[in-house]
Amino acid sequence: MTKIAAVVMASRSSEMEKQARAALKRGADLVELRLDHVDDLTPGSIKHLAHAVGQRAIATLRSGEQGGAKRLPDERRADILGRVCRAGFLYVDVELQTDTALIEELHREVSKHYQDLIVSYHFQEPVEVSDAADALEACMAVGDVGKAALPIVDIEAAMSLVEFSRNQALQSKRYVLIGMGDPGIVTRALAEDLGQEIEYAHVGRPSAAGQFALETALRLKKKTPIVLGLVGHPLGHSISPQIHEAAFAALRLPALYLPFDVEPRSLGSLLDAHERLRLRGFNVTIPHKEAIAELVDELDGDSEALGAVNTVVMSEGWTRGHNTDVHGFRMALRSQGLRLGDRDALVIGAGGGAKAVVHVLLREGARVRVANRTPSRAQALAETFEETVEVVEMADLPKRAACDLLVNATPAGMKGVSDALPVPEGVVAQAKYVFDLVYNPPETPLLRAAKHARVPRMGGLEMLLHQAAKSFELWTGKAPPIQVMEKAAREALA
Ligand code: NAP
Secondary structure, eight states, rough: OEEEEEEEEESSSSHHHHHHHHHTTTTOOOEEEEEGGSSEEEEEHHHHHHHHHGGGGGOOOOEEEEEEESSSOHHHHHHHHHHHHHHHHHEEEEEEETTTTHHHHHHHHHTTOOOOOEEEOOOSSSOOOOHHHHHHHHHHHSSSSSEEEEEEEEEEEHHHHHHHHHHHHEEEEEEOEEESSOOOOOHHHHTTTTTTTTEEEEEOOOOOOOOEHHHHHHHTTOOOOOOOOOSSOOOOOOOOHHHHHHHHHHHTEEEEEEEOOOOGGHHHHHHHHTTTTTTTTEEOOOOOHHHHHSSSSSSOHHHHHHHHSEEEETTTTTOOOOOEHHHHHHHHHHHHTOOOOOEEEEOOOOOOHHOOOOOOOHTTOOOOEEEEESHHHHHHHTTTSSOEEEEEEEGGGGGGGOEEEEEEEEEETTTTOOOSOOOOOOHHHTTTTTOOOSSSSSSSSHHHHHHHOOOOOEOOOHHHHHHHHHHHHHOOOSSSHHHHHHHHHHHHHH
């Protein structure tokens, strides 16, 4: 069984003891005491820490060269490690490269006290998985537990690391193998599944990129993880992780929502590897929404009609594509009691969001006009529907603006993109209702203009929440805790 170690970094030994006791009380199996952070590290404070929490602690003096807080002279490091090994900590972590000459002696010392020596190796730059495997083998050869950590740059490397780890587990090796950074998070998510000796979690700031918070690690403990996430390339900023993590925590599900930055060429490999990665599904964003529709085994009605998928559900080797943007927009309209049958709608934009919006509006019986910065894309969008969709030039909008519903489906007004209006103010004033798909910031320039013109309006958050709730339900089969999800979304936006 994998032990969860809360990493404690404090500059005073008394504070370290306090934080360690608190983490153990919260449910951590172990604490990793990062002694390299302690300024008052004396023979007395080492003994005191060992006496206070040593039986449930890993004592680690990470060297400056391997990402530690301080660079110590060799004799000082040897002296501290010798004392630590005699003091009575359950595990002592030493470094294969830094402590080469000391390891044999330190191993003898810890063995006398029935403790274990973790011999670790931290790559600062990405390396081939075979190099990490060699380093791990070398660590295991001289210690009780081998540990290697390496930066992982893409999903392929993460998958190779998972494969290699499964082999270690099959051989009952005592090991820890960590893929650092976003693409490597899956190796942490599967720690128990891969038979790793220890999973490191943070209680304050993370000590390494991709580390889980203690609460998240505890939620996954002794359970087969439900791995979910967001697949795109490059992955822009999204608040979906916060929304879903809050829902998992509220329902105590052993689920995780991870970032999967996947290049187009790797989409197929990700789908093929879903069982090995314990992937239950994922959301899809730019640029994969159309490509994934070609790769899944089955499409639901909406995603088939649009040829675009934003949610994939995976079960027993079968993959199914859905489009929960359609559901999100439909539910958002309903929540406002907006009935669009026989009404005029004007949609700005011709991307994936606009397509989902037009699809819903046509199903509701609306007459739909579309305008886009690049007119040919608006034309192409119109041609994908059997019903009539009229294309309007942006320049002609002021003359053709009167409508019951104006929808912005462009990123104009989105934080970090632009603070421009997607249409002139005069166009906004001619609408009877304004719907902005943009949800960040909550009050966009378009919503402000609508407020100014006294036009009823709605931002994109409600749609986002409904689409997230639908994805959650499809993946977990459980009723989504929508209020919890909304609170998390508002906090993330604030
Ligand atoms: P997309 O597929 O990339 O399409 C973007 C569309 O916006 C294209 O028609 C593009 O025009 C146009 N555009 C891009 N930048 C523009 C700018 N600065 N000014 C005017 N037009 C611009 O994106 P999408 O997935 O449809 O998303 C569009 C927006 O809707 C994003 O802000 C997204 O966050 C939001 N959205 C929200 C939800 C929700 O749940 N609330 C769901 C989906 C999308 P060209 O054709 O000329 O490039």
